[in-house]
Amino acid sequence: MDRRSFIKKVGVGSLVAGSALAGATPALASKRRVNWKLVTTWPPNFPIFHQGVKKFAKDVKRMSRGRINIQVFAGGELIPALQSFDAVSQGTVEMGHGAAYYWAGKIPAAQFFTAVPFGMNAQGMNAWLYSGGGLELWREIYEPRNLVPFPMGNTGVQMGGWFRKKIDSPADLKGLKMRIPGLGGKVMAKAGVNPVLMSGGEIYTALERGTIDATEWVGPYHDQRLGLYRAAKHYYYPGWHEPGPTLELIINKAAWSDLAKELQMIIETAAAASNMWMLSEFEAKNLAALNTLKEKYKVQVHPFPKEVISTLRGYTQEVLEEEAAKDATFKRVYEAYRKFSANNAAWSEISEAAYANALKG
């Protein structure tokens, strides 16, 4: 029986009498134990990503004294990895962890809440989301899907990818088959690349057999584990296509609304703490892996040539304008994102970027 039919049946008088009881509900509700399922889009034991989600679940359980018990399932353990959006939306499970740009097919604008090519880095994304109106916009856009999103994790600037041959100019990109999803793939297509989609588990074999000529993945720490250095020797930076992807926690709206306020606050705070913890882990672990790749596996690490970068930057502008023309929500989020990121870039010129130069010059 839902609240509306309840009201019809018992009438207003009973409702008034019932309001004293209603006052007691939060206290009773707050003692109820909640057993939730969280499905991720990550392979089991995927370092930092899956590990961070498990730490989050453990922290939430402890902070709530066991009132929220979250069981974590890796991608494929309970449902296929990329069905988590629908599963959480429909309430089959209560929570999901992944990245908003995986849902670009359903909500093109979602991509702005992860990363866009030549967009903001981790610090900029956090400033936008927490203090620049980004999170409010994200919530508004997920609301009709019955989802409440939270930023939870960031990989930092990724690497540009692995190439079997050296890239000396934009012409060297033409005709390459590269595993690169999303907007980055669309940008590459304009440069003459044939962008290919495949899951993490398929990449190594495809690259090793020459089915693809290049691939992007994450960064040194994760790329090393995938063994990509055995299939390609040229490792390019920076990851212009993913300059600081934000990971997301999604919660079924009804499940969330049903939660006592203090439990909501525990989840929100734990997600924010995990957001920073994951970024810190990436930052702390990438360099050692990069050194191993260079020294032990003789990987050649190169910056993309300037002309390649400026070409890709130009195409990015075109891709974003084209997508904005196709979808009103994309356009709206793009405008908010662009405004904040332009300000953020101007401030960074005076602060982070100027300081990075001061360390060298």
Place this chain on the structure above:
Amino acid sequence: MDRRSFIKKVGVGSLVAGSALAGATPALASKRRVNWKLVTTWPPNFPIFHQGVKKFAKDVKRMSRGRINIQVFAGGELIPALQSFDAVSQGTVEMGHGAAYYWAGKIPAAQFFTAVPFGMNAQGMNAWLYSGGGLELWREIYEPRNLVPFPMGNTGVQMGGWFRKKIDSPADLKGLKMRIPGLGGKVMAKAGVNPVLMSGGEIYTALERGTIDATEWVGPYHDQRLGLYRAAKHYYYPGWHEPGPTLELIINKAAWSDLAKELQMIIETAAAASNMWMLSEFEAKNLAALNTLKEKYKVQVHPFPKEVISTLRGYTQEVLEEEAAKDATFKRVYEAYRKFSANNAAWSEISEAAYANALKG
């Protein structure tokens, strides 16, 4: 009666019988309400800093369902601002919020846990503290002072300061009186500056009257509120002396140990969330303030000349070596910090710094 004398008096038999009761203790203890005082080193209503601490206290109260009630006092409201370290150490109050480098007179090594000239930015500091052993070292060093520290807030890269006259070369620094504390002040002294210490409330008048020729403070958002643009027109960047100061939460060790595990976790998690929230606020608010300073108040914003930066970087090296020679703990922390920050800088070259260039080039 303490536990030891209790054991002596009641004997072992009773203790065994008592162990069933002891098993019930955590649950009883966890229902106890804790009323704590938190003193900050900040002026009342100091934006972001004080605001962030109040938000932290509110979040902790809500997450713990009122079991931890933290009353926040600004600097001077309960005790003088810079006596918070001693007050928390002695247990007069349970918590303090400030910055570790304020305690350089007691623990020179504490400076590494805030910021050192030409050291790590916010992202690097967080990586070191959370994932690189930094926090463990910090806890170890504060332990004999009965303090448990937590990173809680970061200003991001600060500005280099306000100067009444333009600085075109290192020679222009000679003879200047500048309000600049800590290691930054020591570095400036080597460049011929006369570093002066004064609290925030005194700076404007001193600069306006010419008692000092220059001052550093925080960044555009805070500097604008202090009205420094009315007393000096040259505003320099970047803040080489404070490239991403971490703020600290300190908790009296006995009070902390007495806390139920889930309440400890709530405080730790809320501190981590505040850490990122404050940085995001700074990032989001500094640019608008900088634009107001430039456009409305005709402030001239300059980068420090390259030669000034390289001179100060050289002196920084000397100052750090001198301090390390004087104090074994400083030396030990310096070595750990230097090792992590060298790795972090090498990784940043490939990631953040390379990406910042890709945005421009």
